[in-house]
Amino acid sequence: MSLGLLPDVPPGLPGVPVASDAAALAAGCDLVLGHREGALSLWHPGGPETPLFVDFAGGRTGYRVAADRVRHEKLVRAMGTLPENGVVIDATAGLGRDAAVLAAAGWQVLLLERQPVLHAMLSDGLRRAGALTQRMRLVNADSVDWLTSHPVAAQAVYLDPMFPEREKSAAVKKDLAWLQQLSPIEETAGEALLLEAALTAACKRVVVKRPLRAPLLPGRKPSHQLAGKTVRFDVYVTG
Structure with missing residues (x-):
């Protein structure tokens, strides 16, 4: 499994640094980690799914x-x-x-x-x-x-x-x-x-x-x- 890491993620995580979803797709990444609407989120690059993030209140x-x-x-x-x-x-x-x-x-x-x-x-x-x-x-x-x-x-x-x-x-x-x-x-x-x-x-x-x-x-x-x-x-x- 290949994970793309956008520039706004915490340092030190395992994965491939990428600049965008398009770059993650080009690099063959299965998932991307980055921030969406203020939350550290996981998603499939180019996919229709809603990003996955930890939410204790909603x-x-x-x-x-x-x-x-x-x-x-x-x-x-x-x-x-x-x-x-x-x-x-x-x-x-x-x-x-x-x-x-x-x-x-x-x-x-x-x-x-x-x-x-x-x-x-x-x-x-x-x-x-x-x-x-x-x-x-x-x-x-x-x-x-x-x-x-x-x-x-x-x-x-x-x-x-x-x-x-x-x-x-x-x-x-x-x-x-x-x-x-x-x-x-x-x-x-x-x-x-x-x-x-x-x-x-x-x-x-x-x-x-x-x-x-x-x-x-x-x-x-x-x-x-x-x-x-x-x-x-x-x-x-x-x-």
Whole structure:
């Protein structure tokens, strides 16, 4: 995968410097990173798709984090009765959408993201996130390494490892396809290590988001599950 970097992106990111969309197409870039309407965004050069960026306040995420909505989220219910301002680690932060829900529910959220482009997009999203930033902290780190070096670091750890998407929504396919180009799906052995590291770092529970009919992460059966129409949450009680 070749990524074109426009001149206005943060320094040090992996990719090919380009001056424009046309230059990115000429260079054979699959995606372009640059600023669109004040947000660090990812898009297909010359394509019709809407650029992808981290947005904690608008769209679907804005609806989910609304005060009258957030407590109804299945993710929040899966976390159970964690203490107010308790620490939750989102070890697979991605675009940060679920992390925003956890923060809006009243917990302190540590976002772990190792992929440098996603980390830069998250950092840019936090810059524009308003009050939510008081309960969100971003760390550029490999999750397995970080979790194993910080044993019992949080009340809960949240995992949403990427899984091949079968839904027909064009928006879902675009988001997933572009994220997978940046950060490929983890092998089974890597998923097992991630779950083991999460269980080490969570003093109360680990919550894993999976497509409804996807297999369990290898290594241990969950204590219980909370299922919705298309996804489920596997809950591993640790204490």
